[in-house]
Amino acid sequence: MQRRLVRMTLALVATAAGLSVLLGLKTHEITLVAPVGVQESDDGVLHVQLAASVVASPKPTPAKTPAASASKKPKPKATAKPKATPKPKATPKPTAKATPTPTPKPSVATPGFTGPVVIAGPYGPVQVQILTSGTKITQVRAVKLPDGADDIEINDIAVPKLIQQTLDRQSAQIDVVSGATYTSLAYIKSLQAAIDLSRR
């Protein structure tokens, strides 16, 4: 098999507040979900863009959807600390302006943990070790590589300013869906319809 360098981009998700809560807890569940983009550059490097969700899991909860892919972990409910009093602001503004995270640099004496991470991607399972410093993710290292990959590099870690996650078919995790305008007819089969029905 051709030796290929796999480069990965990890989009990590949590609020600054949420992250500190998460990292302050003993148990973590890190789930890297399906790659959101795969691209092969001229030099044969596969660029795999991943997205991850980090959630604290005091007790793993069973998956709600049995149909969920077997390689994926049941996603426990995120326990980000709810804001005590959300203040409706005069100017609607996307919230949670966390400071942009600098490029990952090894930091001093950081508590680290190895997440049991499985990527359900086309290149097989990858286990990832995550090092933290305070509330910041400082380094992500692959400790188990997919077949056919001789090197793996995970970079571009940033805690988003907006809280975001990438995942699939997790309607239980969302309240509303934004997408290109649907017709009345298409609505019936939409995720939004499912959400509306479930909350009535």
Place this chain on the structure above:
Amino acid sequence: MSHPLVHAEHVWDTVVSIHLGGEDLRSQQAALTAIVAWLHHVDEVFSSFRADSVLCRWQRGELTATPELQEVLDIAGRVEELTEGYFDLHWNGVADPTGIVKGWAVDHAVGIAMRHGIGDLMINAGGDLSTRGSRGNGQPWRVGIADPADATTIIAIVNGYDFNVATSGPSERGEHIRCREPRTALAASVCGPDLVFTDGIATAAISAGDKAIDLLIELDRQGWFSQLLLEDRTLWRSAGWGR
């Protein structure tokens, strides 16, 4: 504990989902009634499918712009300016504000809800939405961005309080999007103040083609954060959106 009132209204050939938080059912119902009436009023005034709508009659020169229509036209001009002309009111040869009417109507619907004392709410007009307050118990609203290739799949989630999200794609209905530039994104999502502007920017990002990123970087500085699903299915995000 809040008990949201949830309603889906078929109007504008799409569905408007309305979630009104709070505990006071009487206020929630009053707000819902007023919002639903407003949505249908907007349909009558601005429908491009009804020959007798105010918009169609104005376009034929049969009447002068009503204050409502003038308000929308004025905003359309500001959206054009904001998007360096990539949102084009005259894409069709005549002034056609259809592309921003939904966003404008939702902005007003949010105002109606708030005047009824509803502080926690979400209104989603066929994929372009506005949130206020929290989803309940102080928790942020969680907005999924649908994959244009499969509307039952989510490619990103944006959580927060008091924000608007609009998503456009090249296959957007209404055809108010004219692509002048070669490459386009598969979907453009924008998050920011006022749904009418947020929606107009999402539309402009698609019609701007390969100029979209320059435009969106500039608009990011002005408070509209965006994400593009590019043709190779990678995601581009402006600084404010994060990674």
